[in-house]
Amino acid sequence: MKHHNASTASSDAVTSSNVAVNKKNTPKPVVVHHGNSPDCPDDDCIALFVNGDLLFHEHLWQHFANNPTATDGTAFNFDPLFTNMKPYIQASDISVCEFETPIAPRGGPYAAYPVFNIPPEVVDAAQHAGYNACTHGTNHSWDQGAAGITRLWDALDAAGIKQTGSYKTEEDSVKPLVIDSPTGGGKLGLVTGTVSLNGEVPDQDWRVDRLRESGDPHHDSDIQRAVDKAKAARKQGADVVAMAIHSVQEYLTKADSWQISEAHELADTGAFDVIYGAGCHCAQPIEKYHNTWIVYGLGNAITVTSHIPGHEVNNQGVSARIQFAGKRGKPGSWRVNRIDWVPTANERQGQYQWCPIAGDHPNGVCWDPATDAKQEQRIHDIIYSMGADNNVVREWRLTDEHK
Template identity: 25%
Template sequence: MKYIFTLIILILMSACSLSQENPSDEKEVSYSPQSNVYLHEKGDMLSTISFSAIGDILIHDRVYEDAKTNDGYDFMPMLNSVKPYLSDTTLSIANQETMIGGEEIGLSSYPSFNSPTEIGDALKELGIDVVALANNHTLDRGEKAVLNAIEHWNQIDMVYTGAYESKEDQQQLRTIETEQGIDVSFLSYTYGTNGIPVPEGKSHLVNLIDINQMKSDIEQAHSQSEAIIMNLHAGDEYEPLPNEEQKELMKFAADSGVDVVIGHHPHVLQPIDWVEGKDGHRMLAVYSLGNFFSGQEAFEKRVGGIIKFDMSEIEGEVIVDSPRFMLTYVSSEGPHAYEVLPMHELNESVLPDYKEIIKGYEQHLSQWMPELEFISK
């Protein structure tokens, strides 16, 4: 069975601006067991495909303890403030860094993570459509955690990439078909697994950065889709600028015809850039989206964001344009110790000098892309 998903956009308006977002419109997702397709419905008309992507979902014990209820875990009160900014695009992508193996095998935190399945439910409610699972923590709790996580992703109809339940599952490239005719493939790879060896004969459990495998996957993606988005787990932790390996991998991806690379692992924000590949191909390079939702306490690890961009096809060529960014902040000033808030909605009591902090991050993110727009309302 191929993982081909059908995206249906309901046209309810006679016209709309490509650059405007309407936070009040939310996606509806239903499932047709007869045809085994996903029906993604949205309440506004788009003449292009739009995307949102967020960084690391890194669920420390102090985060899931903050979400504990009498009958499980509820993360939505900690995420509701950013929901309008993730449910207003055609597709949304998240880096789920900790496996959601669930309570069955025991929850755990750093350095060997295992998270409640309820964080998956929260991402679904937020409007996330695709989760990237290849990262240095994929094998923290072994094969059982990966299989439990995948079982839950399947139960909630979430597209996942980068970790798989079998070789056959790995070979079924994740592609989402869109009504506009721009079919998008999603790939995910990691530099390693914190020294935990991949079980012999089970390389499907996590996609490692292997140029030969990546070339093969990209070729397959080109054969069945118009566009490719790659999640890439690499770089030096807590460094504000990409290292040479990240730059080389971005150039490889651009030369291979990948359209967008979304980077993770440094846990802090790094600049955004256009990388030119062979034959003038231009790729959007997001070197590191930082943490989106985590229990890391240092200020720079509490700052994350949402990258948004559009994708259209012109004369047979896919064009990525209109990149825009919204800064986020994990606050501890409200009823929860870990609550993700749009940074432009803060005040001085939550974060002193937040307006100057925003300016600093905007300059940092746009230093290689002066035209980068920022969402501030």
Template identity: 30%
Template sequence: MLTAGCAPTPSESRTKPGGRTFTVAAAGDVLIHPELVEQAAKDAKRTGKGDAGLDFGPLMAGVQPVISKADMAICHMETPVGKPRGPFEGYPEFLVPPQILTSLKDIGYDTCSTASNHTFDHGLTGVRRTLDTMDRIGLGHAGSARTREEAEKITLREVKGVKVAHLSYSWESFLNPTPQKQGWAFNRISTAEIKKAEARARQQGADVVILSVHWGLEHYNEPSVPQLDLAERITEETGIDLVIGHHAHVVQPIQKLNGTWIAFSLGNQVARHSSPTGLTEEGAIGWFEFRETESGWDVAARYRTTLVDIPPEVEDDEELPEGAVEDLRLVDPRQLLDTPGDLNADRLARYRLALERTRGFLFNRGAPGGDGLAELSLKN
């Protein structure tokens, strides 16, 4: 069972008798740098699993207890995928192993946003291969399209008897802009287009509409002025029920704005930047409980901190320090602090730093007050 900390629950007077409820887990960027591919190759040799010599399962396993419990789990797939045996590419024009998509599905993700500034890194071929792979393994997607007709479709899922629409929009890449004739290949940020998409979703029976948006400035822990302006417009001019942000690669606040929760950036779900800053390894899973009321939906917001553990760099003839991280792993710092086993003091201090720093960034626009943002607790 997953429970919240001390946050208030929706008032009984507002709860609709027999009203529906469901939970949503959402996380930040899935950005597969070359070092993560190397780790997946090492893990495949150990496990004998995976495909074409790559197994991302051990890398991602640390968040499965949270992701798999949600009624609907949403990831953000930042980049196009290549063929199972490569070749693969890192920054600036990513092409990553399709095996990561299978691991995302295996740990419990149901659907992913795919609109980003890297969506068109390898043209329409990359877009098609990515969506074809997601379709084949049963992983939903929103934000990019193989045809003009597909671009007009709304991603709808039934979640515990509730029709949930998922929209996804991004800013355009200035390094590799999409040709005008293929401009439909992914959704660009536009308040007018978001409003039209929401209207189509409602016409198709959507009870709830969730928006994923790729926005903001990289490596800034505060939302930019354009982010704040767009958040105001969305929450004032639309009926969108939840906004999930990414692209900054670091954690930004979660705020209830005009009655709607905005997660400005949940940081990286998994990444290994060439120059790790500490902040780029820290992320958050947003956990949102929807409860039907007489007047609509009441949404309670929770979060769970994540961290990508990175082994220290040593020379070829050196051994890792005793107790050091040995492999790249996406971990749950709270779980490790609650059950530390034989982890050394340095590891535990790093996990405490991740918890405290993430909490500070998430709460930086006042959400823990009357709005009730709280850490998610896992209970057996």
């Protein structure tokens, strides 16, 4: 027994010595920041990737036709359009597209401007690109009536892409969209609204989220509906809420009066952490209004080339990564801490393809070095024309993050 006790005492002494040494030499625990972020300054971050309209005209979709009447998903292959976008989506947490138009049944018939009915294989490509969600509250939402809304809703749902903006049922129309970041950073609420339906009147007002202009008898109720959805999203655990607005004044390099008044009114409610827009088919400024960041116009993500004088801005866009920082599940701790933006072209070397301008991609220039540099500078000047702080709003060079 004594021998056993002596051994035990000796063993305990060694163990105690080792514990003391380990405590002394063990480094401090590494702080883990949840979220796919290059420099999360808080416990958690959500990096939201957004860009402008998926605007498919006939001359665009013809380039990607295999057998347009096929009903098995092989009629078109739009995947090449999104190839260069994938690394930017992968460098974000939640990626949201903007579906400008309804989709046709598999195999057609299709229709282009002014009343769209585009190939449904666009949904397939959006899924393959990695979008988590899509908004579709736009001026073209009612182009094909309730049937068009149903087709788009069902196709996105089947692809596992979350959505909001236009609705099959009234029950769906009042549900807030809440997206849990797949990297664990937090939950995002997403609300939409469009100023116009091109003069069309749906069978039910709830079919499409609206933001009718000041003076319209529905204006106040539209604002309130958006706020109610934002509040409902927070009750369901959303740490931050983004608002996507869709305008109809096209080809402007500055925010129009509706965009400014509507965005400011929404910001004044305190319900939204960021507001961003599409619909103008052009890049527009970024503004900090009081404590709310507003990205007025993201232009087009994917579109046909316009050769109409004055409409060349249609051929460019902006993709942005809006980063929120805070503590998951702790209201009031969240803020926008950076907005990374990359100017984009709708072509690369004469082929339709989303292309980051200024060579920020291994595949090189979009048009040619001189044109790329000119358009990059033009969009840069527009982005900062309303005083955005370049310590927060930064041109996004993905290649720098990978060095």
